[in-house]
Amino acid sequence: MMRVLLPLPVVLPLFAAGLSMAVARRRNLQRAVGVVTLAITTAVSVAILVGVDRDGPAAAFMGGWEAPVGIALVADRFTGLMLVVASPVLLAVLVFAIGQPGTEQEQPSFHPVYLVLAAGVGLSFLTGDLFNLFVAFEMMLTASYVLMTIGGRADQVRTGMTYVVISLIASVLLVSTVGLLYAATGTVNLADLAVRMGDLPEGVRLAFSLLLFMVFGIKAAIFPLFFWLPDSYPTAPTAVTAVFAGLLTKVGVYCIIRTQTLLFAPDDRPAGFILVIAALTMVVGVLGAIAQNDIKRILSFHIVSQIGYMILGLGLFTVAGIAAAIVYVVNQIVLKSTLLLVAGLVDHSAGSSRLAEVGGLARRFPLLGWLFLLPALSLAGVPPFSGFVAKLAVIQAGFDAQAWAVVAASLVVSVLTLYSMTKIWGGAFWGTPQVLVEPTDDVTRRHGGTVPMLASTGALVVGTLALAVLAGPLVELSQRAAADLLEPGAYLDAVLR
């Protein structure tokens, strides 16, 4: 059963991308292809998660070549959980893009490229092979280059160039790392690498650990490798920014967690270094956010800041810490996409997302106010929202591991996050009503967006609330996933038999 299910989150969107290209002239058919594919992918992801939670890690080998020779797709609880969160977010953002009027989303290439992005994200989660991970990243990133510059505007080209060049440097480093790892161990299969890593000298192991941390750190936007992010994300079309914010950096975090826990023995992991980087990422990210005056830019800096919490959970290398990191990643995928979609709604209804140019939106569009307020409070970690659960998990894990300094930093950052959320609220939603453009259609005039835009954003907001209600089962599942990650015996058995 799993042998059939595992390739689907990659194969389905790729196949649909081809189909979508073939029907490029018929816009409604193209939209239907995208939505139906991602809906099926979501169902498949749920089936995978249920399967691996019941029976333990599963592996599928492409072309019938067993590992370590063939290419393996592997799913454990962590993979399943990521897929289950990522797929509905991809779906919701696509619905938003369909509902948003504008030339950029209506380009015939938008849907095929978006589906390739979905396939790349799925493959990054599923692959059990380091070189294949590079291919997955390239799929995802090449799609993201196109999506980021799809309008061809001057600002998109300027910031897109930075984004593409930085991503390519990271890719070259990743290929070099894979080459060096192959030269040292003779394999690129993750499970096989985990077994053979022990034979290498201690210094070489540490070097590989740091190399992989840095390579994926560029993609995850950790300090000091994040400067490309707040510049490039806000210029992309809204739906694209939302999916980048929700997923791409988290794929980087996923890869950091996967490689550091699977490949390296407890003594080889640079735990202290990771904690320092985590603290710096949190603090510098939030300070950057405070200095900004545009909703999208503020939120982009918060992406960086929140990555710090996830890395902090990982850096503790305890079951509680990694479980907290997983809960945090799950939360942020939904939250960040939601907030960026709301920023897109503000942009759509008021004509700008600069705080100086808009105001009083809460009175004008009460629904829009609620759609921002709930996830914003959640992001700041106000109880009883899901962000609070995630922050509490990280901080509790930090206390248990007696990492006082980092925990203190994370608490301060949390307060500053609340401050910058109030800044958005005060600037854009309170005060005297002020908009740059008058909406043309009826629904936008009353609620601030078209029906699909509001519905998809609303669904994601309900998703963030559901994460708070389901916090108990989610934390338990994450703890089981974290225990798997720290004791990878079952994972190795599934791949190597």
Next chain:
Amino acid sequence: MSLILALSTALLFSCGTWLLLQRRLSRIIIGLGLLGHGANLLLLLSGRRRGVAPFVGATDGERVADPMPQALALTAIVISFGVTAFLLALAYRSWQLTGDDLAEDDVEDRRIAHDRRVLTDEELTDQEALRAAGAEADAGGEALGEDR
């Protein structure tokens, strides 16, 4: 042979890095290409065995070359080919929009440089030069904008 390959890898990486640090987009793209080639050579070098071509059934117990790095390098070459084409298109679009091949200043950097008030004499001269350069670039950009 390995030594020559290793030296070429080093040369490609260093030239690529140097070109990457230039301000012209065309040089940056060539630099990325060189870096990619360096990485591909590195992949080839990581093979552990040499021998005849590794075809199934074509060898009778002879020593075959390690096929893995070749497969990896081939994949990496295809990917970098596609991405380089995209980069060139992007650079061309940038040239269309700005009429220049230079990587543009960061908007934020320019604003901060503009907003700073308290400065030493030396910084002031620096900043005047910078602002003059900025104004020149702006004027140039506008003039070109009108052209279109």
